[in-house]
Amino acid sequence: MEVMSHSSSFLLPAGETSAKRYALIVLNQNLPRFTPLLWEHAKLRLCADGGANRIYDELPLFFPREDALLIRNRYKPDVIKGDMDSIRPDVLHFYLSLGTKVIDESHDQDTTDLDKCILFIRDSPLNQESSKLQILATGALGGRFDHEAGNLNVLYRYPDTRITLLSDDCLIQLLPKTHRHEIHIQPSLLGPHCGLIPIGAPSAKTTTTGLQWDLTDTEMRFGGLVSTSNLVKGEKITVESDSDLLWTISIKKQDPNKTLRSG
Ligand SMILES: Nc1ncnc2c1ncn2[C@@H]1O[C@H](COP(=O)(O)OP(=O)(O)OP(=O)(O)O)[C@@H](O)[C@H]1O
Numbered sequence: 001m002e003v004m005s006h007s008s009s010f011l012l013p014a015g016e017t018s019a020k021r022y023a024l025i026v027l028n029q030n031l032p033r034f035t036p037l038l039w040e041h042a043k044l045r046l047c048a049d050g051g052a053n054r055i056y057d058e059l060p061l062f063f064p065r066e067d068a069l070l071i072r073n074r075y076k077p078d079v080i081k082g083d084m085d086s087i088r089p090d091v092l093h094f095y096l097s098l099g100t101k102v103i104d105e106s107h108d109q110d111t112t113d114l115d116k117c118i119l120f121i122r123d124s125p126l127n128q129e130s131s132k133l134q135i136l137a138t139g140a141l142g143g144r145f146d147h148e149a150g151n152l153n154v155l156y157r158y159p160d161t162r163i164t165l166l167s168d169d170c171l172i173q174l175l176p177k178t179h180r181h182e183i184h185i186q187p188s189l190l191g192p193h194c195g196l197i198p199i200g201a202p203s204a205k206t207t208t209t210g211l212q213w214d215l216t217d218t219e220m221r222f223g224g225l226v227s228t229s230n231l232v233k234g235e236k237i238t239v240e241s242d243s244d245l246l247w248t249i250s251i252k253k254q255d256p257n258k259t260l261r262s263g
């Protein structure tokens with residue numbers, strides 16, 4: 001079975017990481033503190049409908065000494081896509097005037113704005129077969145539970161696309177059962193709390209290394225055991241399972257001597 005390697009180098013401060021190729025989707029929730037860093041290194045920047053209000057309102061707050069208009073001009077989304085029932089008219093007109101591509105899919109009331117943005121990225125010419133874009137989505141957790149469940153559902157809907165859901169507190173990725181997984185942790189940024197959750201279907205056998213409570217051919221199911229409040233022990237975790245699992249790990253609060261922001 002092939003190994004899939006995971007690292008969260010996109011959270012490393014500028015200059016401390018090798019090439020990163022990802023698209024960023026800003027959802028309609030408070031911007032995590034590391035949004036400016038993610039924005040600056042993204043190959044494509046999208047706002048899902050009301051996510052544009054967050055960029056407009058909240059990004060200038062990261063730079064209190066700078067002029068808000070200058071910041072809004074500097075942090076211009078490439079695309080705003082969704083059913084357009086949450087973006088404010090003033091925000092829409094502002095980004096239209098800057099040349100942002102706006103895609104109104106109000107006719108589709110069966111898929112979420114996050115779904116719509118993921119399809120745009122998958123079809124983008126920047127997403128090449130030889131070098132696929134990862135997708136990072138900010139504000140995916142810690143809000144309305146129906147939205148959170150819809151956000152988790154996109155991980156299962158597009159299992160061949162590397163999607164990371166982010167909040168200020170944690171990240172979530174899907175570990176498809178088709179691969180063995182090696183997860184590389186930057187201990188200064190991530191952990192120690194983590195979880196492995198068989199949300200789509202039960203797992204008859206999951207085996208891990210590198211966790212405080214490792215699993216050895218262990219069964220997991222809702223209504224039985226799911227691995228929450230686990231702890232990472234080192235910098236490398238391995239996971240093998242007969243079922244797709246959600247992997248989640250906590251994001252450390254900012255070290256006052258270091259900044260996750262590059263601006
Ligand atoms: N409270 C939340 N918690 C988690 N994710 C959210 C939340 N609010 C929005 N999102 C995410 O941001 C995307 C855009 O949000 P937006 O508020 O524009 O959606 P919407 O479809 O207008 O929502 P509503 O169900 O309120 O009509 C959603 O598709 C969802 O992925």
Ligand SMILES: Cc1ncc(C[n+]2csc(CCO)c2C)c(N)n1
Binds near residue numbers: 083109112
């Ligand atoms: C069974 C079912 N439940 C809910 C919706 C509503 N819905 C799902 S995604 C979406 C768009 C949100 O931007 C809306 C309104 C539906 N269509 N079908």
